[in-house]
Amino acid sequence: MKKFLLLALFVTSSITFSQSEDEKQIKAIYDMALTNGKAYDWLNYLSNQIGGRLSGSVQAQQAVEYTRNQLDSLGLDRVWLQPVMVPKWVRGTPEFAYIETKPGLTTNVPICALGGSVATPDVGIKANVIEVKGIEDLEKLGKEKIEGKIVFYNRPMDPTQISTFSAYSGCVDQRYSGAAEAGKFGAAGVIVRSMNLRLDNLPHTGSMSYGDTPVNNRIPAAAISTKGAELLSTTLALNPEIKFYFKQNCKQLEDVQSYNVVGEIRGSTYPNEIMVVGGHLDSWDLGDGSHDDGAGCVQSMDVLRLLWETGYKPQRTLRVVLFMNEENGLRGGNKYAEMARQRNEKHVFALESDAGGFTPRGFSFDCSEENFEQVLSWKKLFEPYLIHMFVKGGGGADIGPLKDDNIVLAGLRPDSQRYFDHHHAENDTFEHVNKRELELGAATMASLVYLMDKYGPVPTPKIKG
Amino acid sequence: MKKFLLLALFVTSSITFSQSEDEKQIKAIYDMALTNGKAYDWLNYLSNQIGGRLSGSVQAQQAVEYTRNQLDSLGLDRVWLQPVMVPKWVRGTPEFAYIETKPGLTTNVPICALGGSVATPDVGIKANVIEVKGIEDLEKLGKEKIEGKIVFYNRPMDPTQISTFSAYSGCVDQRYSGAAEAGKFGAAGVIVRSMNLRLDNLPHTGSMSYGDTPVNNRIPAAAISTKGAELLSTTLALNPEIKFYFKQNCKQLEDVQSYNVVGEIRGSTYPNEIMVVGGHLDSWDLGDGSHDDGAGCVQSMDVLRLLWETGYKPQRTLRVVLFMNEENGLRGGNKYAEMARQRNEKHVFALESDAGGFTPRGFSFDCSEENFEQVLSWKKLFEPYLIHMFVKGGGGADIGPLKDDNIVLAGLRPDSQRYFDHHHAENDTFEHVNKRELELGAATMASLVYLMDKYGPVPTPKIKG
Numbered sequence: 001m002k003k004f005l006l007l008a009l010f011v012t013s014s015i016t017f018s019q020s021e022d023e024k025q026i027k028a029i030y031d032m033a034l035t036n037g038k039a040y041d042w043l044n045y046l047s048n049q050i051g052g053r054l055s056g057s058v059q060a061q062q063a064v065e066y067t068r069n070q071l072d073s074l075g076l077d078r079v080w081l082q083p084v085m086v087p088k089w090v091r092g093t094p095e096f097a098y099i100e101t102k103p104g105l106t107t108n109v110p111i112c113a114l115g116g117s118v119a120t121p122d123v124g125i126k127a128n129v130i131e132v133k134g135i136e137d138l139e140k141l142g143k144e145k146i147e148g149k150i151v152f153y154n155r156p157m158d159p160t161q162i163s164t165f166s167a168y169s170g171c172v173d174q175r176y177s178g179a180a181e182a183g184k185f186g187a188a189g190v191i192v193r194s195m196n197l198r199l200d201n202l203p204h205t206g207s208m209s210y211g212d213t214p215v216n217n218r219i220p221a222a223a224i225s226t227k228g229a230e231l232l233s234t235t236l237a238l239n240p241e242i243k244f245y246f247k248q249n250c251k252q253l254e255d256v257q258s259y260n261v262v263g264e265i266r267g268s269t270y271p272n273e274i275m276v277v278g279g280h281l282d283s284w285d286l287g288d289g290s291h292d293d294g295a296g297c298v299q300s301m302d303v304l305r306l307l308w309e310t311g312y313k314p315q316r317t318l319r320v321v322l323f324m325n326e327e328n329g330l331r332g333g334n335k336y337a338e339m340a341r342q343r344n345e346k347h348v349f350a351l352e353s354d355a356g357g358f359t360p361r362g363f364s365f366d367c368s369e370e371n372f373e374q375v376l377s378w379k380k381l382f383e384p385y386l387i388h389m390f391v392k393g394g395g396g397a398d399i400g401p402l403k404d405d406n407i408v409l410a411g412l413r414p415d416s417q418r419y420f421d422h423h424h425a426e427n428d429t430f431e432h433v434n435k436r437e438l439e440l441g442a443a444t445m446a447s448l449v450y451l452m453d454k455y456g457p458v459p460t461p462k463i464k465g
Numbered sequence: 466m467k468k469f470l471l472l473a474l475f476v477t478s479s480i481t482f483s484q485s486e487d488e489k490q491i492k493a494i495y496d497m498a499l500t501n502g503k504a505y506d507w508l509n510y511l512s513n514q515i516g517g518r519l520s521g522s523v524q525a526q527q528a529v530e531y532t533r534n535q536l537d538s539l540g541l542d543r544v545w546l547q548p549v550m551v552p553k554w555v556r557g558t559p560e561f562a563y564i565e566t567k568p569g570l571t572t573n574v575p576i577c578a579l580g581g582s583v584a585t586p587d588v589g590i591k592a593n594v595i596e597v598k599g600i601e602d603l604e605k606l607g608k609e610k611i612e613g614k615i616v617f618y619n620r621p622m623d624p625t626q627i628s629t630f631s632a633y634s635g636c637v638d639q640r641y642s643g644a645a646e647a648g649k650f651g652a653a654g655v656i657v658r659s660m661n662l663r664l665d666n667l668p669h670t671g672s673m674s675y676g677d678t679p680v681n682n683r684i685p686a687a688a689i690s691t692k693g694a695e696l697l698s699t700t701l702a703l704n705p706e707i708k709f710y711f712k713q714n715c716k717q718l719e720d721v722q723s724y725n726v727v728g729e730i731r732g733s734t735y736p737n738e739i740m741v742v743g744g745h746l747d748s749w750d751l752g753d754g755s756h757d758d759g760a761g762c763v764q765s766m767d768v769l770r771l772l773w774e775t776g777y778k779p780q781r782t783l784r785v786v787l788f789m790n791e792e793n794g795l796r797g798g799n800k801y802a803e804m805a806r807q808r809n810e811k812h813v814f815a816l817e818s819d820a821g822g823f824t825p826r827g828f829s830f831d832c833s834e835e836n837f838e839q840v841l842s843w844k845k846l847f848e849p850y851l852i853h854m855f856v857k858g859g860g861g862a863d864i865g866p867l868k869d870d871n872i873v874l875a876g877l878r879p880d881s882q883r884y885f886d887h888h889h890a891e892n893d894t895f896e897h898v899n900k901r902e903l904e905l906g907a908a909t910m911a912s913l914v915y916l917m918d919k920y921g922p923v924p925t926p927k928i929k930g
Contacts, residue, residue, distance in 0.1 A: 034624045159499045159901070162850055197901060359824070359880050361851060385627050386826060388853035415824050415880060417901045436624070436662060436882045 022381055022454075026447045028310040030385060033443035038305060039298040040435045042070060043357070046298065047288040047430035054115075054285040055325040056088025056256045063281050064259050067297065067322050071263035074305055078266070081259035084335040086325040088253040089116055091285055095222060097191075097246035099235050100126070106245070107235075109228035111191065112203040112286060113248040114175060115328045116210075117221040120189065124247030125150065125220065127188045131236050135173060135181045147186030150244050152236070153178045154193045154229050157420065164416040165355065168195055168423075172206070179221035180211045190221045191244065193229040195420060201225045202425040205284050207328045222246055260332045261322040265304055269315035270456075274340075276319050276350040277303045277449055280326030280333075280398055287428030291419065295357030295433060297322050299412075299442040306446040314453045316348065323398040326354070330397060337401035348457045351410045351445055352396025356422075357433040358414035360444040362389025366409040370458040375408075378451050387444055389413055408457045412445055487846055487919075491912045493775040495850060498908035503770060504763040505900045507535060508822070511763065512753040512895035519580075519750040520790040521553030521721045528746050529724045532762065532787050536728035539770055543731070546724035549800040551790040553718040554581055556750055560687060562656075562711035564700055565591070571710070574693035576656065577668040577751060578713040579640060580793045581675075582686040585654065589712030590615065590685065592653045596701050600638060600646045612651030615709050617701075618643045619658045619694050622885065629881040630820065633660055633888075637671070644686035645676040655686045656709065658694040660885060666690045667890040670749050672793045687711055725797045726787040730769055734780035735921075739805075741784050741815040742768045742914055745791030745798075745863050752893030756884065760822030760898060762787050764877075764907040771911040779918045781813065788863040791819070795862060802866030813922045816875045816910055817861025821887075822898040823879035825909040827854025832873040835923040840873075843916050852909055854878055873922045877910055 019027075033039075046053075046063060053060040064081065071079045095113055098106040113119075130146055132138065133155045138146065153174035157167035172195060179190045194204035203223045210218045224232065235242050261281060267273060279296020283289020300320045307314065323332035340347055351363075362382075365372055372392060379390055394400070395409030403409060414437070422428040484492075498504075511518075511528060518525040529546065536544045560578055563571040578584075595611055597603065598620045603611065618639035622632035637660060644655045659669035668688045675683045689697065700707050726746060732738060744761020748754020765785045772779065788797035805812055816828075827847075830837055837857060844855055859865070860874030868874060879902070887893040 030627070031625045160496045162495070162905075164901075359882050386854065389851065417824050417905070418899050421899070434883050434886070436629075440627075440882070 022451065025310065025312060025450055026381055029306050029446045029450065030443040032306050032310050033302065033439040034436065037302060037439040037442060039302040039438050039442045042298040042301060043290060043294050043433060043438065044430060046294045047290045051288045052285040053281060053283045053289055055086040055258060055282045055328060057285070060258060060282050060324065064261055067261045067281065067301065071261065071301060071320065076263045076265055076304065079263045082262055082336065082339065083257060083259055084324055084331050085255045086258040086331050087329045088256045089328060090251060090253060092119070092249035092251065095246065095248040097222065097244065099232055100243040100245060101235060101239065107231065109231060110201050110203050110225040111222040111228065111246055112205045113250040114192065114208040114221040114223055115205050115284065116208050116252065117179065117248070117250055118218045119249040119251055120220045120247050124245055125189050126243050126245040128241065129232065129236055129244045131233060135177060138181055138185055143185045146182065148188055151178070151182040151187045151190045152232060153190060154233055156193060157195060157197050159197055164197060164420050167197065168420060171195055175206050175223065176208050177211070179208055179219055180213050183213055183217055183219045187219055189219050189246065191224050191246065192221065194223045194226050195423065196226050198421050199226045199230065201227050202427055204424040205286055206424045220248060222248060258324045260324050260336055263304065263320045265308065265314055265318045267315050267317040268313050271317050272346055273316040273348045274319060274345055275316050275348060275449060275453060276321050276399060277445060278321035278323055278398060279353050281322040282325050282327050284327055284424045286424065286426040287422070288430060289428060290430045290433045291356040291422050291428050292424065293326065293354045295438055295441070296353035299353045299438065299445055302442040303446040303449055306442060307450060312450055316453050318449065318453070326398050333398035333401050340402065347402050347407050349408045349452050350395060350399035350402050351412065351448060352399045353412040353441060353445060354396050354398070355412065355416065356414050356419040357438040357441060358418060359437045360387060360412055360414050360441040362387050362391070362413050363448060364391050364393030364411045364413055366393065366395045366403065368458070368460055371408045374455065374458050382447065385440065385444065406460050408452065410448065412441055414441060487916065490775065490777060490915055491846055494771050494911045494915065495908040497771050497775055498767065498904040499901065502767060502904040502907060504767040504903050504907045507763040507766060508755060508759050508898060508903065509895060511759045512755045516753045517750040518746060518748045518754055520551040520723060520747045520793060522750070525723060525747050525789065529726055532726045532746065532766065536726065536766060536785065541728045541730055541769065544728045547727055547801065547804065548722060548724055549789055549796050550720045551723040551796050552794045553721045554793060555716060555718060557584070557714035557716065560711065560713040562687065562709065564697055565708040565710060566700060566704065572696070574696060575666050575668050575690040576687040576693065576711055577670050578715040579657065579673040579686040579688055580670050580749065581673050581717065582644065582713070582715055583683045584714045584716055585685045585712050589710055590654050591708050591710040593706065594697065594701060594709045596698060600642060603646055603650055608650045611647065613653055616643070616647040616652045616655045617697060618655060619698055621658060622660060622662050624662055629662060629885050632662065633885060636660055640671050640688065641673050642676065644673055644684055645678050648678055648682055648684045652684055654684050654711065656689050656711065657686065659688045659691050660888065661691050663886050664691045664695065666692050667892055669889040670751055671889045685713060687713060723789045725789050725801055728769065728785045730773065730779055730783045732781040732783070733778050736782050737811055738781040738813045739784060739810055740781050740813060740914060740918060741786050741864060742910060743786035743788055743863060744818050746787040747790050747792050749792055749889045751889065751891040752887070753895060754893060755895045755898050756821040756887050756893050757889065758791065758819045760903055760906070761818035764818045764903065764910055767907040768911040768914055771907060772915060777915055781918050783914065783918070791863050798863035798866050805867065812867050812872050814873045814917050815860060815864035815867050816877065816913060817864045818877040818906060818910060819861050819863070820877065820881065821879050821884040822903040822906060823883060824902045825852060825877055825879050825906040827852050827856070827878045828913060829856050829858030829860070829876045829878055830873065831858065831860045831868065833923070833925055836873045839920065839923050847912065850905065850909065871925050873917065875913065877906055879906060
């Protein structure tokens with residue numbers, strides 16, 4: 001008996017007796033997420049019962065109502081809708097495109113209109129193609145070689161970047177500004193290689209802007225699948241005189257009323273200090289928006305529930321915010337920050353999940369050195385959950401407008417290798433989200449919120465200014 | 466101009482000038498893997514042209530020939546086949562099972578025979594069912610409650626384990642020894658809940674053993690899908706008198722000749738010190754064995770090529786070994802170690818990849834403290850590639866038999882969250898392997914091999930004994 005007791009002491013001492021309150025609370029959060037998480041069920045509904053939630057669409061409104069109702073059912077202190085006017089762009093009938101190697105000899109290729117693009121004329125556009133590796137090539141080519149042609153932006157994502165988001169950053173200017181820039185040289189339209197590291201047949205949409213281009217000078221812009229881009233490039237190399245045809249009838253309508261969805265647990269000790277956790281409720285229309293950003297929404301919703309269900313009552317006011325219109329306007333993020341300023345609300349922390357529902361690897365932080373040091377002091381607590389990545393970087397698009405000297409902004413960083421295989425494409429769908437990975441993300445977020453609430457952000461020294 | 470130069474110095478100093486030879490070599494390896502890796506193409510062939518490679522099957526032999534030819538084409542110093550006799554078990558025609566709630570009222574459920582199981586009688590087995598949560602329950606129930614019945618092992622994998630391999634370890638005794646143990650109590654057969662954290666309709670096979678059970682006392686064993694297990698358990702709870710029917714006609718044939726495939730680059734300085742990198746070429750028969758362990762094979766093959774192509778000539782002899790029969794016998798691993806001892810070969814390092822082709826997270830090591838300390842000193846070099854996990858643990862089943870006091874055994878540790886969704890099931894297929902994740906794994910392995918070769922394992926002090 002004694003022997004047994006001694007052995008038991010020996011075995012458990014390093015586990016039980018040294019387990020701190022933080023370790024226990026974080027373990028409770030992970031256990032709850034993995035055995036009784038709600039994120040996956042919510043995502044199933046958002047994705048499979050509602051679907052793609054482009055700003056201004058019926059589905060976006062359904063998502064507002066569904067998530068509001070779900071938050072209501074959690075028994076939070078307050079749930080409300082924050083009105084925001086959003087742009088409404090519609091894709092219209094499916095786009096169509098082909099490469100014409102000689103009259104009558106055509107090969108169809110998969111394209112989709114970029115979000116915000118104008119339509120082609122009803123009969124489509126057929127023109128010669130000039131391939132470039134980026135906007136910087138336009139100047140070198142000049143109007144002479146561009147006018148009347150379709151500019152084909154074909155700079156691929158750099159596969160040697162370990163973070164696929166870095167590879168994305170290195171390309172996305174082609175999509176966002178490619179049409180506005182090519183229009184200045186008299187291009188008839190632009191075709192942009194999809195932002196995808198994989199070779200496949202899926203065109204990936206995404207936002208683009210005409211900047212200050214007058215309405216009459218706007219040229220249509222579409223994404224082509226990576227395989228389509230390879231085919232077009234090879235065909236052009238063999239014969240620069242080939243033509244490209246595409247047709248799309250998307251259009252921009254009037255702005256419509258929409259909402260951010262907000263739920264709140266009032267802080268027990270510092271109710272005027274607000275912590276936000278959120279994602280964006282809108283998505284592109286091609287898939288069902290499961291990774292971008294249904295995942296971030298349902299994880300954020302579950303953060304509040306996980307804390308509550310594990311018995312943790314936040315000292316600070318904790319809000320989940322499901323932002324509307326991140327994809328093509330950021331109106332929700334801007335509106336939330338604007339109202340916070342109007343109301344003199346003090347936001348001390350904001351955490352966004354908008355990088356997919358994959359296995360969480362850590363966080364990036366946009367904050368003072370003092371706060372970053374504090375975060376680093378928590379690293380050990382995350383190691384049992386294989387969360388190792390604590391880096392400086394952006395928090396997230398929607399929470400960006402909250403930035404000031406005093407706030408800690410953070411972004412969940414999931415594994416990024418598969419993200420752009422699905423991003424803004426028709427295969428951003430529920431079956432590509434793994435339940436455990438999604439739940440681990442929610443638990444990781446809840447654990448950071450717990451620590452940030454318990455220890456509080458480090459106040460910024462007031463020496464400056 | 467000066468200003469520009471100063472700025473350039475400032476920006477690049479911490480990158481270029483402090484970049485060590487190791488950093489450069491490792492970057493070259495990752496770049497090569499991500500831009501010009503061969504692993505994915507090889508896996509495509511293994512999976513889609515050959516398919517599942519159960520020991521003793523035609524496909525296993527095709528895989529031996531294909532990988533030997535591919536290694537030959539790399540221009541290694543030597544490529545050979547190492548003969549090994551392997552067991553040959555065949556599944557036969559598809560298995561069939563149903564739950565009979567009352568005579569004539571049946572619901573089909575997905576099952577598959579466990580590898581090594583005997584067949585049922587031709588007409589199948591129909592019997593009452595006794596559900597248990599593990600082998601330890603048998604003793605409590607006793608022969609009286611078990612005899613003539615089908616024992617249903619239904620302990621699920623523990624979802625709160627962050628490593629899904631830990632959850633697997635906590636369950637797999639039901640599959641491996643369940644039939645032998647239940648047979649002792651007169652059971653008619655066993656049905657085992659599939660080793661899968663997800664609820665789905667896929668039965669997962671895997672090896673089982675009758676131990677020293679006489680041939681005539683062996684009872685058939687099958688896996689049931691997790692949804693099937695839930696249904697069976699619920700049905701039993703409502704009515705313990707329901708019956709279960711299953712039929713399978715698998716059998717064990719005579720051992721057949723097979724091979725380990727070995728390729729070698731001879732060491733420039735210490736040719737008698739051997740380093741092994743490998744995976745297992747055999748797989749289960751239900752899927753195409755892409756994750757288990759086609760991935761590990763093609764990664765191991767690419768390790769040699771990546772080092773060579775980036776200009777690194779190993780000081781020690783580097784072997785890729787594609788082991789045969791890991792799944793149901795470990796004959797290849799045992800034979801390789803046996804021959805190494807016979808020939809007095811000095812193995813200093815062995816690295817196995819047998820945990821799927823997912824994003825690599827790190828390695829586990831089975832080695833001396835001194836060697837583990839050395840490995841930890843390399844951690845910083847892996848951080849840019851998001852490789853953080855360096856832990857003590859097993860190396861791998863195939864390299865296990867090489868274990869002695871002097872060798873460093875290591876196992877690649879990829880992200881484990883999705884692994885058991887596919888493990889030993891019909892959805893362990895090529896489309897579930899991500900090209901970049903596979904390539905990152907190969908590069909991570911090659912980088913460790915490079916460091917281990919360059920610095921050499923720490924010699925074990927000879928004080929003992």
